[in-house]
Amino acid sequence: MDDHVEASPTKAFRRSKDEKKLFRKQIKSSHILLKHEGIHTTTKPTKHLVVANGGLGNGVSREHLSATLTGIGELETLVMPPHKPYAFVTYRSEESAQKAHIDLNGLKIQCGEDIVTLYFSFVESVKSMEEETVPLPEGLTIVEDFVSLEEEALLLTSIEWPSICDQDTAQKTLKHRKVKHYGYEFRYDNNNVDKDKPLPTGLPGECTPVLERCLKNGYVSKMPDQLTVNQYESGQGIPPHVDTHSAFEDTIMSLSLGAQTVMEFRHPDGRLVAVVLPTRSLLVMKGESRYLWTHGITPRKFDMIPAADSECPILTVSNAVTQSNLTLSKRETRTSFTFRKIRHGPCCCAFPSACDSQGAHSAPKPSQPAPPSLPGCHSDAARLEEQYVHQVYDAIATHFSSTRHSPWPRVCDFLCSLPPGSVLADVGCGNGKYLGVNPQVVAMGCDRSSALVSICAERGFQVFVSDALSVPLRSASCDACISIAVIHHFSTEERRLEAIKELVRLLKPGGRALIYVWAFEQEFNKQKSKYLKDTNKNHRPAESGESSVQANKSLEEDNEGERHMSSYKGTQGKLSVHTNRTAFNTQDLLVPWHLKDGKRGVKGKENIKETPHHQETESITSANAHSDVSRRSELQDRSKEIVTSVKYDQNKSESSSAPVFHRYYHVFQQGELEHMCVQVPGVKVKSSYHDQGNWCVILEKD
Amino acid sequence: MKLLTHNMLTSHVKGVIKGYPLLIKATEVKVNEVEFNPQFVSRMVPKLEWTALIQAAEELGHRQDLPDELIPDYDGNEEFLKKVHRTLLEVEVMEGCLKCPESGREFPISRGIPNMLLNEDEV
Numbered sequence: 035m036d037d038h039v040e041a042s043p044t045k046a047f048r049r050s051k052d053e054k055k056l057f058r059k060q061i062k063s064s065h066i067l068l069k070h071e072g073i074h075t076t077t078k079p080t081k082h083l084v085v086a087n088g089g090l091g092n093g094v095s096r097e098h099l100s101a102t103l104t105g106i107g108e109l110e111t112l113v114m115p116p117h118k119p120y121a122f123v124t125y126r127s128e129e130s131a132q133k134a135h136i137d138l139n140g141l142k143i144q145c146g147e148d149i150v151t152l153y154f155s156f157v158e159s160v161k162s163m164e165e166e167t168v169p170l171p172e173g174l175t176i177v178e179d180f181v182s183l184e185e186e187a188l189l190l191t192s193i194e195w196p197s198i199c200d201q202d203t204a205q206k207t208l209k210h211r212k213v214k215h216y217g218y219e220f221r222y223d224n225n226n227v228d229k230d231k232p233l234p235t236g237l238p239g240e241c242t243p244v245l246e247r248c249l250k251n252g253y254v255s256k257m258p259d260q261l262t263v264n265q266y267e268s269g270q271g272i273p274p275h276v277d278t279h280s281a282f283e284d285t286i287m288s289l290s291l292g293a294q295t296v297m298e299f300r301h302p303d304g305r306l307v308a309v310v311l312p313t314r315s316l317l318v319m320k321g322e323s324r325y326l327w328t329h330g331i332t333p334r335k336f337d338m339i340p341a342a343d344s345e346c347p348i349l350t351v352s353n354a355v356t357q358s359n360l361t362l363s364k365r366e367t368r369t370s371f372t373f374r375k376i377r378h379g380p381c382c383c384a385f386p387s388a389c390d391s392q393g394a395h396s397a398p399k400p401s402q403p404a405p406p407s408l409p410g411c412h413s414d415a416a417r418l419e420e421q422y423v424h425q426v427y428d429a430i431a432t433h434f435s436s437t438r439h440s441p442w443p444r445v446c447d448f449l450c451s452l453p454p455g456s457v458l459a460d461v462g463c464g465n466g467k468y469l470g471v472n473p474q475v476v477a478m479g480c481d482r483s484s485a486l487v488s489i490c491a492e493r494g495f496q497v498f499v500s501d502a503l504s505v506p507l508r509s510a511s512c513d514a515c516i517s518i519a520v521i522h523h524f525s526t527e528e529r530r531l532e533a534i535k536e537l538v539r540l541l542k543p544g545g546r547a548l549i550y551v552w553a554f555e556q557e558f559n560k561q562k563s564k565y566l567k568d569t570n571k572n573h574r575p576a577e578s579g580e581s582s583v584q585a586n587k588s589l590e591e592d593n594e595g596e597r598h599m600s601s602y603k604g605t606q607g608k609l610s611v612h613t614n615r616t617a618f619n620t621q622d623l624l625v626p627w628h629l630k631d632g633k634r635g636v637k638g639k640e641n642i643k644e645t646p647h648h649q650e651t652e653s654i655t656s657a658n659a660h661s662d663v664s665r666r667s668e669l670q671d672r673s674k675e676i677v678t679s680v681k682y683d684q685n686k687s688e689s690s691s692a693p694v695f696h697r698y699y700h701v702f703q704q705g706e707l708e709h710m711c712v713q714v715p716g717v718k719v720k721s722s723y724h725d726q727g728n729w730c731v732i733l734e735k736d
Numbered sequence: 737m738k739l740l741t742h743n744m745l746t747s748h749v750k751g752v753i754k755g756y757p758l759l760i761k762a763t764e765v766k767v768n769e770v771e772f773n774p775q776f777v778s779r780m781v782p783k784l785e786w787t788a789l790i791q792a793a794e795e796l797g798h799r800q801d802l803p804d805e806l807i808p809d810y811d812g813n814e815e816f817l818k819k820v821h822r823t824l825l826e827v828e829v830m831e832g833c834l835k836c837p838e839s840g841r842e843f844p845i846s847r848g849i850p851n852m853l854l855n856e857d858e859v
Contacts, residue, residue, distance in 0.1 A: 416856070455779025457744070476780065478741055484851065491849050496741045500852040504859055506748045506843075508756060511783075 056140040063087070063153040067120060075155035079132050081110070082124045082160050086153040090338065091119040093145045096361040099123075102143060106134040113160055116338055116360050122160040131156070171299045171307055173321030175253075180316035181244060186291050190369055192240040193263050211270045216261040218376055220281075227260065227281045229376055237261045237373075244289065245373065253318045254285045258373035266295065266331065268365040274300055274330030279381035279389045282374040285320040289373075293366035296337040299327045302387070304428060304485060310339050313368075325385040339363045408525065408609065408622055415525045422624060422698035423523045424482055430627055430695055431485030435465035444725050445518055446471050448548045448732065456513035459540055461502050461533075462520030466490030469497075475514075480505060502533050505540060512540045515547040519728070521707075522551040522699050525622070530700070531710055534733075538717050541735040546720070549711075550728045554701040556617055611696060621703065624696035702729045737834075737850050739792050740824040743784050745850065747836035747843075749858050754838050757788035760795045761842075762832035767798075770825045777817045780824065781810055789823065798827045 063086040067073040073084055085103075088094050100112055103123050107130025113122040125131040139154045170176075181189070195212060216237050218227045237245075241261065248254055260282070264272065277286055290311045297317070299307045311317055319329070338360045380391035388394055409415040427434065445468060452458065454474035463469060463479030464486050470477070470493070479497040481487050490497040500506055502520055515537045524530045537547045612623045707729045708722045714733075721732040747755025786806045793799040800819045810816050833842040834850055843852050 413856070455776060455783075457783055474776070476740060476783075478744065480852070482853075484849075487849055488847070491847060496738055498737070498741070498745070498850040498852050501854070501859075504748050504854060506746055506852040507744050508746045508785075511744045 059151075060139060060153045060155065064155050067155070071118070071120065073120070073157065075157055078156060079128055079135070080156050080158060081126075081128050081131050082122060082157045083131055083134060083154050084157050085121045085123060086155070087119060087150050088143075088152045089118045089120045090114050090360060090362060091117045092150050093148065093336075093362065094121070094143070094150060098143065098145070102138070102141070103134065106130055106137060111160070114360065122157065124160055169307075170309065171301065171323040171327045173319060174299070174309070174323035174327075175318040176309070176311065177251075177253075177316040177318065178312055179314055180247070180289065181291075181314050183314070185244065186314050188240050189238075189244070189289075189371065190291055192238045193369070195265075211267070211272060212265040214263045216263070217258075218260045220260070220262055225275075225278045225281075227278075227376060229378065232259075241371070241373075244371075248287060248316070248373070253287060253316070254373075254375070256283070256375050258287070258375045260374045260376055262372045262374070263369060264372070265367065265369045266365075267367050268335045269333055271331035271333035274298065274328035276326070276328050276388050277324065277374070279325060279377075279383060279385075280391045281377060283377045284324060284383070285318060285375075286324055287373045288317040288319070289371040290315050290317065291369045291371065293368035294339075294363070295331055295365065295368050296339065297329055297331055299323065299329050301327050310337075322385070325383045326388050335365055336362045337365060412526070412529070415529055418525050418698060419523065422696055426627065426695040426697050427483040428485045430629060431465075431483060431489060433629055434627075435486065435489050438465050438467050441467050441471055442518075442550075442726065444723075444730070445516065445548065445550065448514075448516070448546075449475070452514050457511060459505070459507060459512045459515045461505055461515060461517050461537060461540075463487075463490060463495075463497060464519075466493050466495045466497065468516060468518065469493075469495040478507070503529065503536060505536055507540055509539050510542045510545075513542055513545050515540050515545070516549075517547065518550045519552065521549060522701060523697070525698055525700065527710075531713065534711060535714055538714055538733065538735060541717075543735055545735050547717075547733045547735075549707065549731045549733070550725070551707055551730075552699055552701045553724060553727055553729045554621055554703045555724075556727045609698070612699075622698075622700050625699050627695040627697060629693045629695065704729065707731050737829045737845055737848055738825055739789060739796075739827055740780065740784075742792050742829075742834070743789055743824075745834065745852070747834075747839065747841065748852070749836055749839045749841050749854065752836060752838045755836050757785065757791060757837070758834040758843070759837055760792055760829060760832065761835060762796055762829045762845075764829070764831035765796055765798075766828045766830050766848075767822075767826050768828060770821070772818060772821050774814055774817045774821075777821045777824065778811045781806065781820065784824075793823045793827070796827060796829070798823055 064075045067075060067084060067086060075084060085099070088099050090096075094114075096112065096114055099114070099121060100109065103109055103112065103125075106125070108126040110124040110126050111122075112124075115121075123131075123134070125134065135154045135156065138152060141152045142149050143152065193214060195214065216233060216235065218229065218232050220227055237259070238261075245257060249257065266272075288311075290313060292313065294310060294312045294315075297309050297311055299309060323329075339362075340360060381389050382391070383389055386392035386394060409418050449458070449468060449472045452472060452475050456475040458472075458475045458477045460466075460468055460477060460479040463481050464483075466479055466486075466489065468477075469479050469490065477495065479487075479490055479495055480500045480502075481490070481497070482499070482501055484499050487497050487499050498506070502517070503524075517533070517537055521530050521533045524533055534549065537549070541547060609622055609624050610620055612625045614626060704724075708719055708731055711717065711719050711731055711733055716736050717733045718736065719731055720734045721730075723730050742758065742760065745758055747758055749755065787804075790799065790802060790804060793802060800823065802819055802823065807813070807816065810820075828848060829845055830848050832845045834845065834852075835842050841858070843850055845851075
């Protein structure tokens with residue numbers, strides 16, 4: 035434990051060795067902090083210290099760390115940036131800081147079931163972060179202490195759960211939250227209610243006083259006639275969804291009993307608001323928050339919530355995030371009572387895009403969506419691409435961007451061969467990886483994903499949002515165009531051809547286009563592409579035994595995770611799901627993307643309880659800076675994402691599920707791309723080759 | 737969105753014949769300092785639609801007395817190129833919209849990014 039124990043002469047030699055070891059580890063942690071987090075440590079003593087491994091990202095709570103640090107001296111501030119594997123402490127006096135540096139360096143602390151070793155280094159100063167308040171979604175209200183402790187107990191005992199003796203139910207309780215309906219049965223197969231078949235018993239009598247209170251306070255004008263009770267154990271959640279418009283009227287109320295939780299609201303434009311639902315609080319959703327925002331509870335065992343000592347009561351996590359006033363809160367069993375009024379007649383809300391009565395497709399189902407079939411016409415194709423390309427990229431943008439950091443050499447060759455002053459269009463520019471390769475050209479990028487385009491803009495590139503089938507640039511305005519890993523996302527041959535024609539339209543006479551698409555033949559000339567190569571290439575052993583500040587593996591290009599989804603073959607004409615990192619066996623398929631956690635190679639049944647789950651936060655500039663976390667901690671997803679087409683992975687090797695997204699691809703066979711280009715008038719194929727699992731073509735306009 | 741980019745952008749609404757140049761309605765304009773490279777600017781000039789550039793610069797109030805027509809001996813005229821440089825690369829529309837001159841359709845610009853996506857019925 036304490037490495038600076040007073041030693042007898044016989045122990046002197048060992049102590050000095052231990053001291054050297056500690057010193058080495060401390061230096062190592064300093065290097066990692068600098069390399070991956072940009073934190074400069076100094077040997078010169080100051081009031082400020084960085085505590086490596088003492089962060090929220092390691093599962094260390096504010097209370098615990100604070101208690102440990104105040105033992106040395108009075109604290110001025112304690113800053114714990116969310117998701118980070120470090121914290122900053124400022125002592126009142128430099129002496130206290132120095133004492134902490136000596137006494138606490140190498141201290142091992144218990145963190146749940148793990149032991150974390152803290153390393154202390156001085157820093158010049160501690161940067162503060164900007165304020166940013168995030169409002170609650172429109173129409174959302176949280177009423178705290180809506181029921182008393184007695185009422186809560188009464189309500190909880192009023193539910194008669196089915197007995198757990200039969201195998202089926204036992205199996206189900208392990209994976210899913212428990213659900214019971216009153217008034218009307220809610221059906222999960224069509225996300226609607228059987229309005230003609232009310233359940234024999236209405237709502238439990240115990241609910242009456244609560245409901246009357248709701249009426250009296252004006253939260254609703256009509257008495258609800260449907261109740262769904264959900265019980266969530268730690269690690270359980272519910273995927274994001276909008277309550278079916280046609281099934282229920284506007285206001286929906288949900289009472290949280292037994293424990294608090296964090297519910298995430300997502301707007302179609304990408305905004306995410308994480309809201310704390312305290313125990314015994316009433317959540318009232320109406321208007322936009324009921325009809326347009328999705329709400330969900332991420333299956334987790336810990337939430338990050340505002341610390342108790344915050345100055346003002348903050349209900350949204352985002353508000354607290356920027357002040358680092360966060361702490362970890364362990365989930366307990368929470369039971370929600372959701373009261374709704376059945377709607378008779380169609381919904382005529384102001385949000386048709388999410389309304390099943392007004393033509394929108396029904397909300398994403400919590401269960402697996404049926405495998406799509408290949409589209410026959412443009413509008414079907416557009417719909418398929420919307421669900422399996424556009425929504426996915428918007429949802430995974432930050433993670434995706436972090437895996438796309440190395441420009442491919444042969445693409446760079448093309449770019450660098452362009453004469454200075456050339457006008458270049460990168461159609462489907464993604465995270466802008468290629469826009470800066472040749473600074474002598476005028477590069478403009480466009481992409482269908484606003485989330486990815488925003489990333490480009492933040493990097494200082496000239497970009498706009500548009501579709502590759504209709505690029506808003508003048509004809510013959512470009513000296514060169516590139517389309518790297520784009521056209522394979524179009525789901526019909528006509529659309530793929532249209533995309534090529536559009537590139538050609540943009541070219542000036544004599545201009546060149548470079549097109550890369552994923553190849554069906556991943557192995558070419560007996561060389562396996564990186565995609566197929568050793569799946570464990572990314573897994574590097576921990577650099578120091580105890581340190582949780584690990585230099586994480588740089589994610590390889592096209593690496594979509596090592597876990598294999600059990601692929602299923604749909605019926606003829608249906609798209610099948612591909613197993614990552616294996617050879618393709620069909621040309622039209624869905625490729626899984628696992629929104630990533632930091633631990634790899636965690637497989638097998640023995641990890642059922644212990645498997646960590648967190649979603650990476652990305653810093654846009656340092657794509658490689660990921661921090662590993664102590665096994666028990668789970669962190670909140672901070673990326674602003676739309677989560678649609680999400681299927682929670684029911685893989686047995688994890689107790690909590692990782693969201694899996696499916697992207698549509700049409701992988702090209704040898705010669706297919708070239709053959710298509712030949713069909714386009716006014717261009718010649720100058721070069722055709724295979725590069726790292728892609729078929730590539732260079733076209734020149736006549 | 738810089739004016740260099742604007743010079744290349746056009747309205748692609750279905751059926752529109754004269755969708756260029758897009759009118760700019762800016763609510764927030766930024767002026768950045770960008771390193772001046774006279775050679776680079778000189779190379780850009782022939783690729784521009786000069787009238788469209790002047791019109792756009794005028795709309796934003798950054799015309800800087802650039803001429804209506806491109807002067808023939810601009811190459812080597814550093815003073816002139818500097819003005820062009822500023823107009824093309826230093827002036828940036830951060831918020832506002834681009835408007836199709838024929839259909840009136842507006843494309844929003846947010847945080848410097850124009851959203852040129854068309855609806856299904858406009859394609």
